[in-house]
Amino acid sequence: MAAAATCGTGAGSTASVASAASKSKVTSFQRRGPRASGTDSGGLRLVSIAGTRPSVRNGQLLVSTGLPALDQLLGGGLAVGTVLLIEEDKYNIYSPLLFKYFLAEGIISGHTLLVASAKEDPADILQELPAPLLDDNCKKELDEDVCNHKTPESNVKMKIAWRYQLLPKMEQIGPVSSSRFGHYYDISKRIPQELIEASNWHGFFLPEKRSSPLKVESCSLTHGYLKLLQFIQNIIYEEGFDGSNPQKKKKNILRIGIQNLGSPLWGDDICCTENCDNSHSLTKFLYLLRGLLRTSLSACIITMPTHLIQNKAIIARVTNLSDTVVGLESFIGSERETNPLYKDYHGLIHIRQIPRLNNLICDESDVKDLAFKLKRKLFTIEWVQDNYLRQERNIYPPGFSYLLKQKDSAWGEGSLQHSTFLMSFLAKATAFASRLVRHGEPLKQTGSGRIRQAAGPRLWHDGRRQEAPGFLGIPP
Amino acid sequence: MFPELNNLLNITPDRAEQGKLTLLCDAKTDGSFLVHHFLSFYLKANCKVCFVALIQSFSHYNIVGQKLGVSLTSARERGQLVFLEGLKSSVDVFFQANEEPHPLQFLREANPGNLQPLFEFVREALKPEENGEAAWRCPVLLVDDLSLLLSLGVGAVAVLDFVHYCRATVCWELKGNMVVLVHDSGDAEDEENDILLNGLSHQSHLILRTEGLATGFCRDVHGQLRILWRRPSQPTAPRDRSLTYQYKIQDKSVSFFAKGMSPAVL
Numbered sequence: 209m210a211a212a213a214t215c216g217t218g219a220g221s222t223a224s225v226a227s228a229a230s231k232s233k234v235t236s237f238q239r240r241g242p243r244a245s246g247t248d249s250g251g252l253r254l255v256s257i258a259g260t261r262p263s264v265r266n267g268q269l270l271v272s273t274g275l276p277a278l279d280q281l282l283g284g285g286l287a288v289g290t291v292l293l294i295e296e297d298k299y300n301i302y303s304p305l306l307f308k309y310f311l312a313e314g315i316i317s318g319h320t321l322l323v324a325s326a327k328e329d330p331a332d333i334l335q336e337l338p339a340p341l342l343d344d345n346c347k348k349e350l351d352e353d354v355c356n357h358k359t360p361e362s363n364v365k366m367k368i369a370w371r372y373q374l375l376p377k378m379e380q381i382g383p384v385s386s387s388r389f390g391h392y393y394d395i396s397k398r399i400p401q402e403l404i405e406a407s408n409w410h411g412f413f414l415p416e417k418r419s420s421p422l423k424v425e426s427c428s429l430t431h432g433y434l435k436l437l438q439f440i441q442n443i444i445y446e447e448g449f450d451g452s453n454p455q456k457k458k459k460n461i462l463r464i465g466i467q468n469l470g471s472p473l474w475g476d477d478i479c480c481t482e483n484c485d486n487s488h489s490l491t492k493f494l495y496l497l498r499g500l501l502r503t504s505l506s507a508c509i510i511t512m513p514t515h516l517i518q519n520k521a522i523i524a525r526v527t528n529l530s531d532t533v534v535g536l537e538s539f540i541g542s543e544r545e546t547n548p549l550y551k552d553y554h555g556l557i558h559i560r561q562i563p564r565l566n567n568l569i570c571d572e573s574d575v576k577d578l579a580f581k582l583k584r585k586l587f588t589i590e591w592v593q594d595n596y597l598r599q600e601r602n603i604y605p606p607g608f609s610y611l612l613k614q615k616d617s618a619w620g621e622g623s624l625q626h627s628t629f630l631m632s633f634l635a636k637a638t639a640f641a642s643r644l645v646r647h648g649e650p651l652k653q654t655g656s657g658r659i660r661q662a663a664g665p666r667l668w669h670d671g672r673r674q675e676a677p678g679f680l681g682i683p684p
Numbered sequence: 685m686f687p688e689l690n691n692l693l694n695i696t697p698d699r700a701e702q703g704k705l706t707l708l709c710d711a712k713t714d715g716s717f718l719v720h721h722f723l724s725f726y727l728k729a730n731c732k733v734c735f736v737a738l739i740q741s742f743s744h745y746n747i748v749g750q751k752l753g754v755s756l757t758s759a760r761e762r763g764q765l766v767f768l769e770g771l772k773s774s775v776d777v778f779f780q781a782n783e784e785p786h787p788l789q790f791l792r793e794a795n796p797g798n799l800q801p802l803f804e805f806v807r808e809a810l811k812p813e814e815n816g817e818a819a820w821r822c823p824v825l826l827v828d829d830l831s832l833l834l835s836l837g838v839g840a841v842a843v844l845d846f847v848h849y850c851r852a853t854v855c856w857e858l859k860g861n862m863v864v865l866v867h868d869s870g871d872a873e874d875e876e877n878d879i880l881l882n883g884l885s886h887q888s889h890l891i892l893r894t895e896g897l898a899t900g901f902c903r904d905v906h907g908q909l910r911i912l913w914r915r916p917s918q919p920t921a922p923r924d925r926s927l928t929y930q931y932k933i934q935d936k937s938v939s940f941f942a943k944g945m946s947p948a949v950l
Contacts, residue, residue: 428794428837441779488837496778499771502741521874525835566747568717569933574903
């Protein structure tokens, strides 16, 4: 766990202080036990549902989106009773991933699923969910995939304190427990069949619902939306997610996933013309869905091809009616694909809206330039600025960009110190290069210990000194 | 209720003006903090409030209200507040066909053009009590928000008609106030919304317009507020005064400062 936490994955931060205190065991460092059984949750009334946690900011119950990095950006997770709208990328490559993460997280946490689609059979969607990374594998995978160190030491377990090794192992190894909030998934593997079979899910496949006789309704809702709303309302009512029959069984969360909402397959024409007849159908559906969600224990993810919607006004209204809005913008086919700044990424992720719940302000993160990257197994979100600095590090000598990064240093770009340093650096380098040419000296011979000792100010403190000994070896 | 905003507007709960229509408008930011302000302001001013809340649930307004020092639950119990929770009742209206007309009856209609039930609801809620002297000072109608009615299929003209009827009843007949929120769609070119916004700007006495910063997100300045008085409150005051302030929303209050005078910069 220590190794994973130092890699900056953020998973470690979920271990809450509250539950650690409730256990009167050896150390406060230990991982929270599986909460699903509910044996050790003494006074914690709110966290009695698996896979949820209360928000620090507003006390609202949160569920994970299945992507811990996204959870963090959204202020800890997705609040129960709200809608997460994903604006699809142009070719719809990456948005289904977020959709599947959300559903897979529901299966792992034991939530009930409701999958609605007009394109694929929900059973097929479930088959393609990514496999969870088990607790013991997780560390290894994360080490490999997230922290891409080239050093051979990365395989060795980091040891922070030796005495903790002697303590008995508390972690439950096996099927990932719901003890943790938010899991990592391996998109190269499929979720185990038995997990799907054990889960409770409902599918809404629009073509199947067409067969039922068309009832003439007085309202202006498109047929597909109407059917879906009735379906959702039925499930919420029958399974008691609205709290109407709380005594019947344990409380659980309903996760609703709606794919490609607004696309022509749903029988909506907002993607085809700008001035369509039933342009209010989608917004009305969203409003009623919001009403259903707010009065029940459910959370909803919707992917929507907003780039297809002809009328920009509808997008603005849809955004106003959703709670959280996240936009994906892939680089495929755009100019940014060849931009060196973005060479490590597959697209940008825009956090467009974060809801204000029970509060005047929202948990808006300060970090804005976010990019995503689809690795072999993981979908990761990173700050583009990091990459920018990394590039800078390749341009400037090692250690120099560190100086630049120091906020209070006088070494800012464009300052006198900056240019003086660059000039002297360049002058030394040219002088050295010309000397090399003149004397025909081979590079490695200059790097003797004595001369290196005599080298000027020791600015560069990392491994590269060995790679380019000549630069440091210039006698003053 | 934010005391700083009261200072800017030169009002206090003790001496609230009457017969005014206030338009709240937000562009590229969220202006809902103004709704919370006016809700708590009028509750503290001992006015009878009818709140048509379409966009959020009751508990949300209640929790924020508690932070601002008013309890919506107790106000509702003692009859000071009439709360129409749009989200909750829309589901009921939509799924259960009731015989008696509901304020949000238009949800079931194919071509909703009629907000008459909603107006009847408002008039019934704010009707002065017949027995004895009035317990509350003046009636107030709050709507959060009018743009949503457009999303639900009501035409802009119908919404303007609704506002006109409400003005005639609440502002003129009952000498009360109205506060409505409308989103400015900005560059989205929402024609109907523009009609609504322009029509209301033409009618209202006070316009509070919040805008996001043109330079984008900032941690210490959340946006700027423009105050536009359409009519001078005193005959001597200059006409059409317009003021611009920047603001930062905090946990329980909002601080306002002149442009570029954020404490973080100084």
